[in-house]
Amino acid sequence: MGFTVQSKACCTRPPIVLRGGYTYEEKGKYEDFNGMKTYVTGSDQATRGVFLAYDVFGLYVQAIKGADILAWDYPELPDGAGEFKVFMPDFWGDHPQDLANFPPKTPKQMKAVVDFMTGPANPEKTVPMIRPLFDAFQKANPQIKTWSILGFCWGVKIAALVTTQGTKFSAAAGAHPSLMDVEDTKHVTVPFCVLPSQDEDPEYVEAWFANLKKASPQSYLETFGDQVHGWMTSRADFNNLHAYEEYLRGYRIVRTFFAAHM
Numbered sequence: 284m285g286f287t288v289q290s291k292a293c294c295t296r297p298p299i300v301l302r303g304g305y306t307y308e309e310k311g312k313y314e315d316f317n318g319m320k321t322y323v324t325g326s327d328q329a330t331r332g333v334f335l336a337y338d339v340f341g342l343y344v345q346a347i348k349g350a351d352i353l354a355w356d357y358p359e360l361p362d363g364a365g366e367f368k369v370f371m372p373d374f375w376g377d378h379p380q381d382l383a384n385f386p387p388k389t390p391k392q393m394k395a396v397v398d399f400m401t402g403p404a405n406p407e408k409t410v411p412m413i414r415p416l417f418d419a420f421q422k423a424n425p426q427i428k429t430w431s432i433l434g435f436c437w438g439v440k441i442a443a444l445v446t447t448q449g450t451k452f453s454a455a456a457g458a459h460p461s462l463m464d465v466e467d468t469k470h471v472t473v474p475f476c477v478l479p480s481q482d483e484d485p486e487y488v489e490a491w492f493a494n495l496k497k498a499s500p501q502s503y504l505e506t507f508g509d510q511v512h513g514w515m516t517s518r519a520d521f522n523n524l525h526a527y528e529e530y531l532r533g534y535r536i537v538r539t540f541f542a543a544h545m
Contacts, residue, residue, distance in 0.1 A: 307344050310351040311369070316419040319412075320376065322347060325354030325368035331545045332427040334417060334452070335371040336438030338516045339404055341379030345519040345530075346371070346435070352534045353433070362535045364542035368427060370420045374412070375403060406440055406462070413445045421451075429453050429545040433537060435516045436461045439477075443467040446475070454544035456537045458515040463487060468494035474501040476540040478533055482512035503540060507533065 311324025322342060333353060337346045354369040356362060380399050387393040402408075421427060431454040434442035439457030446455045447470040456476035460483060468475075468491050475495045479488045485506065495502040507529055511518055515533045520526045 307348050309347055310355060311347075314423075316370075316372070316423070317412075317415055319416065320373040321416075321420075322350060322371040322373065323369070324351050324371075326366045327368070327424075328426065329354070329366045329368040330426055330428045331365070331367045331541070332420065332424065332430045333367050333369045333541065334413070334420070334430060334432040335369055336432065336434040336441045337371055337374075338436035338438060338513065339375075339380040339399065340382065340517040341375045342371070342373055343517040345521070346516045349515060349519075349530075349534055352531070353538060356538065357531055357534070360531060360535065362538055364535075364538040367538070367541065368424060370416075372412075372416055374409065378403070380404070400437075400462075404437055406437075406444060409441055410444050413441065414451075417451060431455060431541045431545055433457065433541075435459065436513065440464070440467065443471055443475075446471050446473045448472055454541055456540055458533055458537075459483065459512045460488070460491070461512075463491045465491050465494060468492070468498070471495055471498050474499040474503075474540070474544045476503045476537060477505075478515070478536065479504075479506045480510045480512045480514055481506075481508050501544065503536075505536065 311322050313320050314323050335350055350369045350371050354367050356364065381395060384392040384395045387396050430452050432442045432445065432452045434457040436459055439460035440462040442455045442457050444467055446452050450472060452473055454474045458478040459480045460477065477492055492504045507514065510526065510529050514526060515530055519530045
């Protein structure tokens with residue numbers, strides 16, 4: 284469970300601050316599962332569930348909007364994938380990674396970043412939380428028959444680590460992966476959709492993905508070569524038309540991939 288290949292962009296590109304008075308009305312609600320606040324969105328009649336592992340900045344508006352799109356589709360550009368019910372646990376609560384530390388320029392800021400990634404965000408601490416949360420989601424939603432998991436940045440590693448032999452997830456997906464370790468993907472057993480940005484190392488992504496293809500030939504890789512690390516979550520720039528279109532396209536790819544494998 285190594286920390287090989289932390290994306291440089293994860294520590295150098297600051298999140299976009301939404302400009303122009305942008306506001307968003309959440310479609311979901313917050314529920315408590317095992318003492319953890321969780322953003323839940325989607326139809327109560329949906330029979331397909333998605334466990335969403337956000338990035339280290341937590342419940343950022345771009346991630347919340349993305350969860351709503353994942354659940355309900357984007358009406359202006361319907362994809363026909365149907366409805367999902369999405370569960371996004373707030374692992375960090377009121378203490379996500381501090382935006383003020385990005386990009387880290389001082390030894391103090393760098394230490395804060397490293398401490399967070401090896402502390403609260405350490406996968407060895409997070410992975411044991413996934414199954415109990417999943418069981419709580421399932422118990423409260425017995426209508427859901429199949430599940431998938433979607434991760435962003437740090438969350439992609441979590442998705443890889445929990446889709447091994449005996450997993451309850453039928454499919455997995457991840458965008459702008461970080462903390463990549465080729466050993467992780469040797470043990471994945473489900474179809475996996477991977478959407479890297481321009482900031483990940485292409486050679487390492489290929490090596491990482493090669494193991495996914497061996498496990499499941501249905502796995503899919505598409506690099507968004509003109510998008511920055513984080514373009515589907517906290518670094519999504521909704522004021523840039525092309526970036527927003529690619530943000531939407533990323534979610535359409537994930538939705539249709541999940542629809543095909545759930």
